[in-house]
Amino acid sequence: MSDNAHRCGVIAIAGRPNVGKSTLLNRILGAKIAIVTPKPQTTRDRILGIWSQPGAQILFHDTPGIHVATKALNRRMVMEAQAALDDADAILMMTDASDPATCLKQDNNVISRVRESGKPAVLAINKIDLIEKASLLPLIETYSKAMDFKAIIPISAQDGDGIENLTDLLVTLIPKGPAMYPDDDLSDRPLRFLVAEIVREKLMLALRHELPYSTAVTIEEFIEPAPPAAVRISALIHVERASQKGIVIGKQGAMLKEIGTAARHDIQDLIGRPVMLTLFVRVDEDWTTTDEGISTVLDN
Ligand SMILES: Nc1nc2c(ncn2[C@@H]2O[C@H](COP(=O)(O)OP(=O)(O)OP(=O)(O)O)[C@@H](O)[C@H]2O)c(=O)[nH]1
Numbered sequence: 001m002s003d004n005a006h007r008c009g010v011i012a013i014a015g016r017p018n019v020g021k022s023t024l025l026n027r028i029l030g031a032k033i034a035i036v037t038p039k040p041q042t043t044r045d046r047i048l049g050i051w052s053q054p055g056a057q058i059l060f061h062d063t064p065g066i067h068v069a070t071k072a073l074n075r076r077m078v079m080e081a082q083a084a085l086d087d088a089d090a091i092l093m094m095t096d097a098s099d100p101a102t103c104l105k106q107d108n109n110v111i112s113r114v115r116e117s118g119k120p121a122v123l124a125i126n127k128i129d130l131i132e133k134a135s136l137l138p139l140i141e142t143y144s145k146a147m148d149f150k151a152i153i154p155i156s157a158q159d160g161d162g163i164e165n166l167t168d169l170l171v172t173l174i175p176k177g178p179a180m181y182p183d184d185d186l187s188d189r190p191l192r193f194l195v196a197e198i199v200r201e202k203l204m205l206a207l208r209h210e211l212p213y214s215t216a217v218t219i220e221e222f223i224e225p226a227p228p229a230a231v232r233i234s235a236l237i238h239v240e241r242a243s244q245k246g247i248v249i250g251k252q253g254a255m256l257k258e259i260g261t262a263a264r265h266d267i268q269d270l271i272g273r274p275v276m277l278t279l280f281v282r283v284d285e286d287w288t289t290t291d292e293g294i295s296t297v298l299d300n
Pocket residue numbers: 015016017018019020021022023024035036037038039040041042043044063064065066126127128129130155156157158159
């Protein structure tokens with residue numbers, strides 16, 4: 001394909017918490033760059049996933065779920081999502097079909113934001129593996145009345161159903177232009193960010209019933225000696241209260257060890273080298289409720 005036919009652009013993936021945005025991004029890229037948990041509000045910061053094909057490069061912005069936010073941290077997350085919509089060439093809105101009777105109502109807030117952005121939008125109806133085929137058509141009809149989507153595509157981000165249809169269509173929505181990143185880059189985020197996210201995912205998976213959302217992970221040390229020596233990483237887990245610190249550490253450190261082992265496994269997969277991972281836990285009271293506290297923890 002000649003250079004002037006090449007396309008490159010930004011597509012924001014928007015939707016309520018937990019509809020499967022990060023799962024879809026990983027599925028499209030064929031690699032795990034965005035963390036996924038069964039808990040809503042897993043994604044906190046914008047992540048750019050880079051999808052390169054002959055003739056096109058799409059920069060996908062995985063965004064935090066859009067919801068009615070009252071706490072400072074949640075407000076920041078929704079602001080991040082809004083900024084992604086405003087910066088994008090087009091929007092991929094996602095919804096979760098698993099509750100067909102109420103999903104449109106739950107999506108009203110997201111639809112308003114997508115509409116306000118004025119960007120061309122496609123709707124992906126996700127998790128179709130969980131519903132009867134017969135309920136799909138009425139759902140498509142309902143959404144086509146709610147907003148003027150360029151297309152509505154049923155998918156299963158988990159199984160891969162409908163993904164090719166979706167990417168074929170998205171390519172038509174981005175402008176002509178040369179690739180902005182090398183075609184083997186998968187993300188715009190540095191390795192240490194992805195590593196901190198993996199630790200946060202394991203923390204959320206291990207403690208999803210015990211811990212509120214108020215944990216964060218920062219990388220304190222990231223040393224890459226010449227191979228074959230192991231990469232040495234120290235990560236700090238921030239919690240809000242001393243009681244949470246005890247939960248994360250567990251009996252005789254068992255919980256922290258479990259989290260560390262699971263995280264090390266995924267980090268090794270990601271960087272393709274042995275890793276020595278050390279985890280610490282620190283209480284940072286109220287880091288989720290003041291803008292200053294949030295910046296200290298998240299903007300380092
Ligand atoms: N059955 C089924 N489950 C899915 C599918 N896609 C995602 N999930 C599950 O839905 C849950 C949420 O997925 P995420 O990808 O973290 O959702 P998200 O929209 O990024 O969530 P936030 O980051 O919290 O906004 C996880 O448990 C996924 O495994 C799907 O196609 N089918």
